[in-house]
Amino acid sequence: xxxxxxxxxxxxxxxxxxxxxxxxxxxxxxxxxxxxxxxxxxxxxxxxxxxxxxxxxxxxxxxxxxxxxxxxxxxxxxxxxxxxxxxxxxxxxxxxxxxxxxxxxxxxxxxxxxxxxxxxxxxxxxxxxxxx
Amino acid sequence: xxxxxxxxxxxxxxxxxxxxxxxxxxxxxxxxxxxxxxxxxxxxxxxxxxxxxxxxxxxxxxxxxxxxxxxxxxxxxxxxxxxxxxxxxxxxxxxxxxxxxxxxxxxxxxxxxxxxxxxxxxxxxxxxxxxxxxxxxxxxxxxxxxxxxxxxxxxxxxxxxxxxxxxxxxxxxxxxxxxxxxxxxxxxxxxxxxxxxxxxxxxxxxxxxxxxxxxxxxxxxxxxxxxxxxxxxxxxxxxxxxxxxxxxxxxxxxxxxxxxxxxxxxxxxxxxxxxxxxxxxxxxxxxxxxxxxxxxxxxxxxxxxxxxxxxxxxxxxxxxxxxxxxxxxxxxxxxxxxxxxxxxxxxxxxxxxxxxxxxxxxxxxxxxxxxxxxxx
Numbered sequence: 001x002x003x004x005x006x007x008x009x010x011x012x013x014x015x016x017x018x019x020x021x022x023x024x025x026x027x028x029x030x031x032x033x034x035x036x037x038x039x040x041x042x043x044x045x046x047x048x049x050x051x052x053x054x055x056x057x058x059x060x061x062x063x064x065x066x067x068x069x070x071x072x073x074x075x076x077x078x079x080x081x082x083x084x085x086x087x088x089x090x091x092x093x094x095x096x097x098x099x100x101x102x103x104x105x106x107x108x109x110x111x112x113x114x115x116x117x118x119x120x121x122x123x124x125x126x127x128x129x130x131x132x
Numbered sequence: 133x134x135x136x137x138x139x140x141x142x143x144x145x146x147x148x149x150x151x152x153x154x155x156x157x158x159x160x161x162x163x164x165x166x167x168x169x170x171x172x173x174x175x176x177x178x179x180x181x182x183x184x185x186x187x188x189x190x191x192x193x194x195x196x197x198x199x200x201x202x203x204x205x206x207x208x209x210x211x212x213x214x215x216x217x218x219x220x221x222x223x224x225x226x227x228x229x230x231x232x233x234x235x236x237x238x239x240x241x242x243x244x245x246x247x248x249x250x251x252x253x254x255x256x257x258x259x260x261x262x263x264x265x266x267x268x269x270x271x272x273x274x275x276x277x278x279x280x281x282x283x284x285x286x287x288x289x290x291x292x293x294x295x296x297x298x299x300x301x302x303x304x305x306x307x308x309x310x311x312x313x314x315x316x317x318x319x320x321x322x323x324x325x326x327x328x329x330x331x332x333x334x335x336x337x338x339x340x341x342x343x344x345x346x347x348x349x350x351x352x353x354x355x356x357x358x359x360x361x362x363x364x365x366x367x368x369x370x371x372x373x374x375x376x377x378x379x380x381x382x383x384x385x386x387x388x389x390x391x392x393x394x395x396x397x398x399x400x401x402x403x404x405x406x407x408x409x410x411x412x413x414x415x416x417x418x419x420x421x422x423x424x425x426x427x428x429x430x431x432x433x434x435x436x437x438x439x440x441x442x443x444x445x446x447x448x449x450x451x452x453x454x455x456x457x458x459x460x461x462x463x464x465x466x467x468x469x470x471x472x473x474x475x476x477x478x479x480x481x482x483x484x485x486x487x488x489x490x491x492x493x494x495x496x497x498x499x500x501x502x503x504x505x506x507x508x
Contacts, residue, residue: 014363030424070412074372077430105407118406
């Protein structure tokens with residue numbers, strides 16, 4: 001299972017395969033509401049519905065995979081990107097909405113002795129529309 | 133089907149394979165003469181196949197139609213039975229493309245997307261900018277060229293002029309097509325493109341119908357860990373190319389130089405602690421429509437930079453004194469410096485927060501550097 005990014009959607013040119021995102025990836029609606037109350041207590045809501053969702057996908061990558069992701073994003077930062085999340089099969093047409101922060105980290109493995117494994121943490125934030 | 137029907141008995145088809153290094157080979161011909169090495173195929177994490185038929189004359193006219201049945205069936209059989217054994221995943225189809233070669237030395241590319249789900253999703257969304265690029269779809273599973281002919285032709289022509297020698301493959305007639313099972317559930321059955329009343333360029337000398345299929349071959353090098361972007365050989369030229377060659381990383385010691393060209397001041401520090409981060413900074417326009425859709429625009433000429441936040445601890449005073457660090461920050465204030473990072477990559481840019489504290493501690497001092505720049 002993997003995460004597949006393709007761009008530009010729908011006329012794909014580049015496909016990039018990433019591992020599954022880490023736990024605690026999030027989805028949120030993009031609809032907004034403004035609530036007003038009149039002097040008599042009546043509630044009036046102004047809403048802007050949206051069929052888009054905000055996806056936050058935290059990844060842990062190897063350095064080389066992170067470099068591939070950098071190259072991918074440098075080319076398609078403004079394009080529609082097709083995302084398929086391998087763990088649930090959902091497909092999305094998405095656009096990158098935040099500058100990705102690439103953090104170099106080290107993962108400690110072991111209990112009595114510790115081995116460090118270098119990895120790269122990246123969180124991608126998309127505004128996405130579900131396709132399936 | 134009309135006079136311009138594509139069919140295996142009329143048109144020669146070529147099956148080819150392009151690997152990650154963009155080395156193109158005529159697989160069909162290779163197989164017939166030399167055989168094909170499966171190792172060659174499996175070495176690449178994401179190979180792709182392509183096939184196209186050639187029609188030796190202009191398309192269009194009062195009864196013109198292009199049918200895809202013969203083409204796809206033909207290639208199903210060849211692909212499934214001949215070359216690619218083993219598990220596949222991430223199957224994906226790309227556009228059918230009709231390329232018209234004209235005497236003027238340009239190739240006009242018309243895009244036809246045969247995949248119903250994409251068609252429907254785009255057609256069902258009136259706010260989508262893609263509506264103009266796809267074809268209307270009716271109950272009989274036909275794509276009507278006429279409805280959006282002007283839009284499509286204009287859009288495509290603006291973007292994809294190609295040299296006329298794009299398709300200089302050797303064409304080979306193969307045996308009777310036979311339907312394999314690899315792509316059965318994947319490609320859409322029997323679609324036709326109705327070209328009645330349209331003209332794909334009256335002076336066209338040759339017309340090609342192409343299809344690309346991408347997939348990932350499992351069991352090759354791990355595409356989730358290695359630098360393995362799959363890059364197609366066609367696409368929208370308005371986006372910068374993604375290199376298929378991984379950057380070469382070496383090792384080094386964090387070294388700042390000023391000025392960048394012919395430096396007179398050099399500051400060699402320790403490499404930063406883990407937890408350092410860099411941010412890819414893009415310049416793009418982000419607008420949300422009243423319908424809730426988001427529109428982005430970025431020009432490939434608009435640069436992108438990377439911002440580093442580096443934390444260096446325990447810089448020993450016997451090697452670099454605080455005064456030397458402060459002198460460098462003061463001298464290079466607002467000016468371009470060079471930065472050689474710990475992976476041996478050379479950057480140019482500026483220090484964006486020269487006022488960061490340098491903190492003396494037992495055993496050395498701590499430095500924090502915020503740098504914004506781009507690779508040289």
